[in-house]
Structures are given as structure tokens and as C-alpha cells.
Amino acid sequence: ExxxxxxxxxxxxxxxxxxxxxxxxxxxxxxxxxxxxxxxxxxxxxxxxxxxxxxxxxxxxxxxxxxxxxxxxxxxxxxxxxxxxxxxxxxxxxxxxxxxxxxxxxxxxxxxxxxxxxxxxxxxxxxxxxxxxxxxxxxxxxxxxxxxxxxxxxxxxxxxxxxxxxxxxxxxxxxxxxxxxxxxxxxxxxxxxxxxxxxxxxxxxxxxxxxxxxxxxxxxxxxxxxxxxxxxxxxxxxxxxxxxxxxxxxxxxxxxxxxxxxxxxxKGIRVNVTAIPIPMGCSPAFEGKSIRKEEMQVEFGGGRSPAFELLRMKNPGEIEDGMVTVIGPEIDSMKEGGAYPLGIIIEVTGKSMKKDYEPVLERRIHNFVNYGEGSWHVAQRDLIWVRISKEAFAKGVKIEHLGKLLASKFRMDFPQLLDAVAVTLITEKEKVLVGKREAETIYADRDARIKGMRDHEVDTYYSCTLCQTFAPNHVCIITPERPALCGAISWLDGKIAFEMSPAGANQPVEKGSLINAQNGEFEGVNRFVKKASHGEIERCSLYSVMEYPMTCCGCFEVIALMLPEVNGIMVVNREYKGMTPSGMTFSTLAGTIGGGAQTPGFAGISKNYILSDRFLQGEGGIERLVWMPSQLKDELKPRLGPLLTAKGHPDLFDKIADETIAETIEDLTDFLNRVCHPALAMKPLM
Missing domain, CATH: 3.40.50.2030 (Rossmann fold)
Structure with a gap:
């Protein structure tokens, strides 16, 4: 027995x-x-x-x-x-x-x-x-x-x-x-x-x-x-x-x-973790946490006090590696629940470091601060909002420890790029305001370098094959006017990522000869995609949802799909759980196109691609857009409204239906006819 x-x-x-x-x-x-x-x-x-x-x-x-x-x-x-x-x-x-x-x-x-x-x-x-x-x-x-x-x-x-x-x-x-x-x-x-x-x-x-x-x-x-x-x-x-x-x-x-x-x-899972000598845990496991108002000891920025962050390159020998400097009062002299000014300045040197890398590395401040078990960070640049929890404060966490966390993580994550990292944290209001003005000038200079970049102005796009970990044949092509479908990587990010890691997931893609300008099809892109997809995908159109659309991995922000009944295209974001006029929910739609599949009539895209001049170019442009969830519509309104006005369609935003107007294709058809949506008069999709 x-x-x-x-x-x-x-x-x-x-x-x-x-x-x-x-x-x-x-x-x-x-x-x-x-x-x-x-x-x-x-x-x-x-x-x-x-x-x-x-x-x-x-x-x-x-x-x-x-x-x-x-x-x-x-x-x-x-x-x-x-x-x-x-x-x-x-x-x-x-x-x-x-x-x-x-x-x-x-x-x-x-x-x-x-x-x-x-x-x-x-x-x-x-x-x-x-x-x-x-x-x-x-x-x-x-x-x-x-x-x-x-x-x-x-x-x-x-x-x-x-x-x-x-x-x-x-x-x-x-x-x-x-x-x-x-x-x-x-x-x-x-x-x-x-x-x-x-x-x-x-x-x-x-x-x-x-x-x-x-x-x-x-x-x-x-x-x-x-x-x-x-x-x-x-x-x-x-x-x-x-x-x-x-x-x-x-x-x-x-x-x-x-x-x-x-x-x-x-299972062959390899990770090298070096403990950081601060009184709180540090791991991506804590990145998604929130610190509510009643849980916080102090906060910085978030509209309640001036705050900014800036990463800048220095010449070799100008900084001492690992140096953390706090200018102004520490947390233990601040009132519980109060809002205080904060400036975060990261200075780096490295033989391979370039000025163009500054904004990409600067965005990692957000991740690294959130890796702290009792620290929380949202937004970027001069819009940051940082909190320290009561629990972390009780364990002895100070502003100084945020500096040690940042200095350690930058050196750990970029050992081939950075030779030295120094962090200055400013909590003295007047000095924060002075630093903030200097930072805003640098932000403006950076924006001027990349603002208005167009696909036809560059000969090289960039790939992303990160998702091949799970979708072996998926290849994302990133252009100045089409971000990665996950929304996380821009063309500039891809360019810098390649320079920082030449053997990594972001590789240069020479456009080559033009095959179809309207659809955005190029010989060089096709050649790269065929090789990177292990021969599964022969052709790829960057601007079309109907002919040879880009493959999808599964982590796209939005799905764009044709609605032949109304001669238009709808978009639905992954946060939307309701039914769409296609007769399918986001989950059902996503289940049909993920895993590296190329599915004509469907495409996974980022939210920002909707705002691009290249959006739906192969099908005639944004005039084809007939439906999107109200949540997404409200999110995009501050940018989409002016964009449509600039394109000569000031009333088009209100002609785009959402679930409050039409849940079925019949309701959508009635609405589009009633408002005379331009898609109805365009060339048939099929």
C-alpha cells in the first residue's frame, strides 16, 4: 500500500x-x-x-x-x-x-x-x-x-x-x-x-x-x-x-x-544579478507597482512641484565613476506627504558614447527608478513625477539611494558603452529651477534634430526581431514615419540600438529600389524580410493593410482592419473589450493575425502610426478611417484633431464613429451615410 x-x-x-x-x-x-x-x-x-x-x-x-x-x-x-x-x-x-x-x-x-x-x-x-x-x-x-x-x-x-x-x-x-x-x-x-x-x-x-x-x-x-x-x-x-x-x-x-x-x-535561464548596496530591493519585478498617495512619504514633480531629469555626455576624465551628489535637503528633513522639487542629472562618459544616445539612455531613468521596491516614477523630461513610499523611508531609503540605484544600473546595463556614470540629485528649489531651464534648452535642441524626419529622406530603415523569442518568423520594419507595432521603438531608437549593439535585434535595412511608392514596397526591404523570416515572408508593404502587410507578433497596440461593407478601415486598441462593427472583439481579431502571420486586410500597428502621414497610404490615407473605440479617440484627439484640420478635413474627426454611435456594421453604415464620410466615395477596397 x-x-x-x-x-x-x-x-x-x-x-x-x-x-x-x-x-x-x-x-x-x-x-x-x-x-x-x-x-x-x-x-x-x-x-x-x-x-x-x-x-x-x-x-x-x-x-x-x-x-x-x-x-x-x-x-x-x-x-x-x-x-x-x-x-x-x-x-x-x-x-x-x-x-x-x-x-x-x-x-x-x-x-x-x-x-x-x-x-x-x-x-x-x-x-x-x-x-x-x-x-x-x-x-x-x-x-x-x-x-x-x-x-x-x-x-x-x-x-x-x-x-x-x-x-x-x-x-x-x-x-x-x-x-x-x-x-x-x-x-x-x-x-x-x-x-x-x-x-x-x-x-x-x-x-x-x-x-x-x-x-x-x-x-x-x-x-x-x-x-x-x-x-x-x-x-x-x-x-x-x-x-x-x-x-x-x-x-x-x-x-x-x-x-x-x-x-x-x-531550463537554461541565465541571469547575472549584482546586489546594489541600498536599503531596498531592485528588480524589474517592482517596475509595475504604484505608490498611492496614502502610501507615500514624499513626492516630487507631477505638477505639484518643479522637477526634471537630464542625461548628458561628458568628456573622459570629467566625472568620477559612481559619484552621487545630493544638493539640498534629504528626505528625513522633509514633511511627510509633502511635494518637493527634484532635479535628476546623469552624467556619463564612454569611448563609444555619442550625443545622439543621450535621449535613449535618458528614458531608462524611468525604468531604473521603478526597479526600486519603494520608489515610483512616471513621465519623462520636465514632466516627471517621483514618489518614495513610507515603507521604503522606514527602511532608511534616502534621495542619495536613488542616485546609487541609477549609477549602478546604468553601469550594469551598458558596460560596453559607459566607462563612468555620476549622478547629481537637486532638491533645492532655486537650483532645480535653474537646472530645469537649462534642460529645456537641451530638450528643444534634441527635438529640432529629429523633428519632421520623413521616410523618403533616409536610405536605411531598421528592423526589430526581439519578438522572435516567441514569434520566430515575425519581422518588424521601423521607419521614421512608422514606429514599431508595439509602440516602444522609433526609427531613431532602432538606429541607436544598432550602434550600441551591432549584433542585436535592431539591424539596418537598406531600402533598395522602389517597387510600389503608394504601398511602400522596396526591393531591399523584401530581401531583408525574406531572410529574417526564414523564408516565410516574400514581400512586405509598409503602408498597406491590403497588400502584403507587415507580419504581427502579438504585442501590437492596435489592430487596423478593412470593413468592405462600408469601404473603410477601423482600428481597435487592445484595451477595448467590447464588440466591434466587424463582429469580433479585439481578442478574437488578435487571435487571427498574431504569431508572425501576414494577413491581408489586417495589420498590427502602434497608436502613433495612426497620426503618421503614411497611415493607410496604400488605401488612400486617413480618409479611410471610419471607426475606433471612444477611449482611443479621446486619447488621440489633442493630436488627431489638428492633424486632420491641417490635411483639409476639419470635420473628419466627428465623422469617425465609435461604440457609442455604432456597435454593428448596420449602425455604422447608417451613420457614415448620414454624415457623408469620405470613405464611401473612395475607390472600392475589394
Missing amino acids: RKSINRGVTVTDVILVVKTGNAQLKSKISKISREFSYDETAYNLPISFALTGVAVHDKSTAATVFTKTGDNPLVASECLLAEATAATGKESAPFTGFISDTVIRKLGYSLVDGSILGLSLIVGTPESAGSAAAICRELQEKYMLTFLAGGVIPTLSSAGVKLGLDYRLIPLGSKPLHGVHFVDIVARVAMMFGGVSPGDTGRLLAYAAERAKAIVIVFPGLTDEEIAFVDGMRVLGFPILSLGGYEGGEWTTATPDTIVRTGMDL
Whole structure:
């Protein structure tokens, strides 16, 4: 008779437990009594859909897929949890339950830019809150995005560990089986970014094993069903790491001190983390946090006090590496809750440093300040807003420590570029005002150098293949008038990134001979795209959504698509969750075009591309734009309104419908006819 699971089992016992657990899961599937689904996804029940292509929504389809996948415990767990959620609703906070497609797409860029190196799932109930907290802190510091399921969540909460997406510790649900949402995220990433087609099991498993850098950490005390569920993840290539109670060759045993390093080594996840000698943690895991007013000790800028930031190049020998200078009062002499002036001046030297690099490096101030566990930063230039939390202040954090954080991170992240970094922090009001005026002059000079750049004025564009980490055949082409589809990289960013890292993801693309001026097709671009997409994409038009549009990876800000019924094109941003006149939500649309696919009639784009003169040039320009969500319309209005007026269409902004005017294609048709939208009189799209 096999031993109690809490006292430890042998590898043979694990096999017996898995078989028993599978049988129990199968029995429960037979008792499903209601229909079920998740609303915020285009992938139905994602694991089942990815494995079989079947949209599971009831007992019959659940049983079919379970049998079709060889009594897969992941499928069973997914179906049972979806039915339970349909019956009782999502668990209340802090549990997230099923995570929407929109959130996953927002994480897309972090998954490819190096700020998230891998994924981890922790299930079960730890015996020690301290050891669990230490494991989670190590995962945060090593750039891992961690999901939690079961008793580990209340254990961490009782130890004062902050949970949530902002801290990259995501509490999925109260039971270990809620860890199935970790697996459904991997399945959706494969379909969103990796070009894996639903039902292509072999490609899904290969993608999960080779590209999903994922590990699973297990605390003792799981039931037979839960062990079967966890063991089922081995087929995806995830190492299962046990913290006691489970023995044998299939799962890897480890101690709390070694388990993170062991798991990362097994998946080939490499990270070099150097501790910064300041009294707060420093990691991208803290970048998404917020510090609310009631949580802050002091704040700077944000319209409440003058503030600015500036990075400038100096000559070799002019600065002392690592020097941090504070001019003015420190935090401990400031009133709690007060708003104070702040100037952040970073001075750098380096043999390879160029003046053109200044604004690109300066934008990293935002990231680095947010890496501090108790510091918060928004905006840039002279619009910055910085807060220090009460918790950080209680640990001894001062203005000086922000300077040490910045100096250390610039040297760590740009070792080949920078030879010395010095930081000056000014909190004396008059000196901040003087520095702010000097900085504004420098900002203006920078803007003058790049303002008005046009695609036809340069012979070289730049590529971005960062997303090939997840979408192997996707290639983004960045021009002065078309930013990367994620919205994060401009042409100048690409140019500087190449100069800083010649072997990196941003490579020069010689335009070559012109093939089609209207659509923006060039021989050199086609040649580069074919090579970089491993021969998958033969042609690429930079300005057309209809003919050979650029491929999509999945982390685009906006989707543009044709609406042939009204001879126009609509755009929908990923934050919009409602239905569009196309009859599809953003998630459904995104599910059809991601993963490096080239889909005529659809294109992933950035928000700023909508404001470009090249937007929809192949289809006749912005006069084709007939619908966008009101949220996006309001966001773009301050710039889009004047742009349309300058183009001779002062009334076009009001002729662009949103969901408050038209939710269906019929309503949209009526509205466009009523306002005489110019798209109706243009050349037919098809």
C-alpha cells in the first residue's frame, strides 16, 4: 500500500498516484452539468483548444477532448475549473482567476525585451512563510514572472509579501488546480506569438519545451488529483521541482536555498544579478507597482512641484565613476506627504558614447527608478513625477539611494558603452529651477534634430526581431514615419540600438529600389524580410493593410482592419473589450493575425502610426478611417484633431464613429451615410 503523500513517496508511488488522480478527474468530468466558457479570450478553453482545435464549452466536448488527448489531466483540470467558475463566479480578491488575453498581450513586450526572463508556478502550502517569501523574492530579483496557486497565497500574505501583477507575483486561486491558468497562459502565448495553430499538438509541445522558459515549484501536501495535474506539465517540458514529500527521477528535489537556481539551470535561464548596496530591493519585478498617495512619504514633480531629469555626455576624465551628489535637503528633513522639487542629472562618459544616445539612455531613468521596491516614477523630461513610499523611508531609503540605484544600473546595463556614470540629485528649489531651464534648452535642441524626419529622406530603415523569442518568423520594419507595432521603438531608437549593439535585434535595412511608392514596397526591404523570416515572408508593404502587410507578433497596440461593407478601415486598441462593427472583439481579431502571420486586410500597428502621414497610404490615407473605440479617440484627439484640420478635413474627426454611435456594421453604415464620410466615395477596397 502506497505511503501517505505527506510522508513522501517513491517514483513508483508517484506513478500510482498520477493514475489514481487521472481516474478521479475523469470521473468528475462525467458529472459536469452546465455549459462554461471564459469571456476575455479568443481561445475558448486555451489548453484544450491548443491541443485539439476543439472549442470546449460543455460536458460533451469536454469528454471528447479528454479522451482525444489520452485522459490528459491538464485538460480535465481546465474543464472542471471552468465549469466551477461558471457556477460560482471568480474567486474574490486577491485571486485573479483566469487572466484575459489583453493582459497577456500587455506582457508581450516584457517577455521579449529581457525584463522577464522566464515563468514560474508555485503550488501547494509551504511549511514556512519565511522560506516561501525568500523563494519569491529570489524569483523577483532574477526577473521571473511568478504565478501562485493554493495555500502558498495566504501564507505569503500573512508574511506581508505584496502580491499582484505589479509585483510579478500573481495569485491565481485558492487551490493548486488553479495553476491550470499558468498552463493556459503558455498555450495562449504559443498561439498569440508563436504561430502555433490550434490542434497542432506536436508544434505546441515543441514550442512549450523550447521557447517557454517555465518551471514549476511544488510544496508538500497535494492530493492525488493535484499531483496528476502537476505531473501533466512534464509533457510541456517544464521541470517539476519538489520541496519535500515527492521523490524519484521524474521530479527534481531541492531545498529552498537551491530550488530557484536549480530550476533556472534546468531550463537554461541565465541571469547575472549584482546586489546594489541600498536599503531596498531592485528588480524589474517592482517596475509595475504604484505608490498611492496614502502610501507615500514624499513626492516630487507631477505638477505639484518643479522637477526634471537630464542625461548628458561628458568628456573622459570629467566625472568620477559612481559619484552621487545630493544638493539640498534629504528626505528625513522633509514633511511627510509633502511635494518637493527634484532635479535628476546623469552624467556619463564612454569611448563609444555619442550625443545622439543621450535621449535613449535618458528614458531608462524611468525604468531604473521603478526597479526600486519603494520608489515610483512616471513621465519623462520636465514632466516627471517621483514618489518614495513610507515603507521604503522606514527602511532608511534616502534621495542619495536613488542616485546609487541609477549609477549602478546604468553601469550594469551598458558596460560596453559607459566607462563612468555620476549622478547629481537637486532638491533645492532655486537650483532645480535653474537646472530645469537649462534642460529645456537641451530638450528643444534634441527635438529640432529629429523633428519632421520623413521616410523618403533616409536610405536605411531598421528592423526589430526581439519578438522572435516567441514569434520566430515575425519581422518588424521601423521607419521614421512608422514606429514599431508595439509602440516602444522609433526609427531613431532602432538606429541607436544598432550602434550600441551591432549584433542585436535592431539591424539596418537598406531600402533598395522602389517597387510600389503608394504601398511602400522596396526591393531591399523584401530581401531583408525574406531572410529574417526564414523564408516565410516574400514581400512586405509598409503602408498597406491590403497588400502584403507587415507580419504581427502579438504585442501590437492596435489592430487596423478593412470593413468592405462600408469601404473603410477601423482600428481597435487592445484595451477595448467590447464588440466591434466587424463582429469580433479585439481578442478574437488578435487571435487571427498574431504569431508572425501576414494577413491581408489586417495589420498590427502602434497608436502613433495612426497620426503618421503614411497611415493607410496604400488605401488612400486617413480618409479611410471610419471607426475606433471612444477611449482611443479621446486619447488621440489633442493630436488627431489638428492633424486632420491641417490635411483639409476639419470635420473628419466627428465623422469617425465609435461604440457609442455604432456597435454593428448596420449602425455604422447608417451613420457614415448620414454624415457623408469620405470613405464611401473612395475607390472600392475589394
